[in-house]
Amino acid sequence: xxxxxxxxxxxxxxxxxxxxxxxxxxxxxxxxxxxxxxxxxxxxxxxxxxxxxxxxxxxxxxxxxxxxxxxxxxxxxxxxxxxxxxxxxxxxxxxxxxxxxxxxxxxxxxxxxxxxxxxxxxxxxxxxxxxxxxxxxxxxxxx
Numbered sequence: 001x002x003x004x005x006x007x008x009x010x011x012x013x014x015x016x017x018x019x020x021x022x023x024x025x026x027x028x029x030x031x032x033x034x035x036x037x038x039x040x041x042x043x044x045x046x047x048x049x050x051x052x053x054x055x056x057x058x059x060x061x062x063x064x065x066x067x068x069x070x071x072x073x074x075x076x077x078x079x080x081x082x083x084x085x086x087x088x089x090x091x092x093x094x095x096x097x098x099x100x101x102x103x104x105x106x107x108x109x110x111x112x113x114x115x116x117x118x119x120x121x122x123x124x125x126x127x128x129x130x131x132x133x134x135x136x137x138x139x140x141x142x143x
Contacts, residue, residue: 033072034073036074036075037079037083040134042075045132045133046075048108048114049075051112054066063075084135084136085136088138089136091138093141096125096141096142100128114132114133115131116131125141125143126142
């Protein structure tokens with residue numbers, strides 16, 4: 001499998017064990033903030049995420065930083081449906097049933113044209129999926 005692997009690809013790695021690299025130095029990551037495409041209606045996307053409980057922390061025009069309890073992402077004014085439909089984000093939540101009920105009670109699918117799935121049991125937890133305005137699939141997973 002790695003017959004064409006050369007040392008130039010192994011910078012920062014000590015050895016290859018099976019299909020796993022053993023790293024020399026473990027880098028400590030402090031956060032992850034994906035850039036999420038807005039779809040064709042940037043303003044409606046901003047409003048949707050506020051309705052879902054995210055607060056705007058900063059606004060730089062075509063980029064907006066959102067946060068809820070340390071969960072952060074950057075909404076980017078970007079409309080590329082094929083990209084968005086292949087992009088997924090997982091958000092940890094307290095209760096999937098309550099989250100879904102709140103989204104339905106607020107009538108967010110009707111207001112924004114989003115889709116919301118039923119709560120389902122997955123190997124990684126109970127989840128409810130939302131397909132947002134752009135086409136991004138958000139996995140809201142009970143922790």
